[in-house]
Amino acid sequence: MKTLMGKRVLFLALLTALALNTTVFAAEKSKHNFARWENSISQFEKQDQQQGVQAGGILFVGSSSIRMWDLKKYYPDLPVINRGFGGSEIVDSTHFAERLILKHKPKVIFLYAGDNDIARGRTAKEVANDFKQFVSVVHKALPETRIVFISVKPSLSRWKLADTMKKANKLIKEQCAQHDYLAFADVWDPMLGKDGKPRPELFKADGLHMQHEGYLIWKKAIAPYLPQN
Incomplete structure (x- = not known):
């Protein structure tokens, strides 16, 4: 009888813990201000209406490092689509995926985010989990x-x-290694100098956003993952 009672108490404790975790997750999501991006997303939708949407392109999404990248200049002969919105985190690209990404049915998606996420207090594990959720949402609609x-x-x-x-980066690289339709493009090591620190010449005056030289490193890093036809 005591054993049965103990199991019931343990079961109730587990249910309570699960409920608390679910509540915390929902609370964190509700605190995130997705509405701040509405104007940016609406502008992208207007572009889509004016220019039309064609499937099979190469879509770049993420924060200001994507937004500030003049993709048409770097890839004049490729069907590149820039959907970067400055200051965003991985969860923002996930939240707006249907309006921002999925309708384009891209052949390849390049995601850059995680930088702002960590600066605002997210842990490495949380960032990796956010990426996993992004992948889940995209691959549910576009598995290939x-x-x-x-x-x-x-x-x-x-x-x-x-x-x-x-x-x-390590956690996300491990995720990518386990899936045929995921890849990890390393820009960390090439952006470090001989002293093991970021190379100053790659950055603008704010020390965060990149100069042309920085984007050349990115271009080389992602080259193996661009479609060949």
Whole structure:
């Protein structure tokens, strides 16, 4: 009888813990201000209406490092689509995936995010889980679309967060290695100098956003994952 009672108490405790975790997750999501991006997303939708939507392109999504990348200049002969919105996190690209990504039915998606996420307090594990959720949402609709995660970059202004960023990169790289339609493009190591720190010449005055030289490194890093036809 005592054993049965003990099992029932343990079961109730597990249910309570599960309910608390679910509540915390829902609360965290509700606190995230997705509405701040509504204007940016609406502008992208207007572009789609004006220019039309064609399947099979190469879509770049993520934060300001994507938004500020002049993709048409770097890839004049490829069907590139820029859907970067500055300041965004992985969860933002996931939340707006249907409006931002899925309707384009891209052959390849390049995602850069995680940088702002960590700067705002997310842990490496949380960033990796956010990426997993992004993949789940995209692959549910587009199971054969390749998703390439551009590693969180080192920067002068956020160098104090380097350890967390490296851990996040490691966890996401491990995820990518387990899936045929995922890939990891490393920009971390090539952006470091001989002293093991970010190369100053790659950055604008703010120490965060990149100059042309930085984007040349990115271009080389993602080259193996661009469609050949």
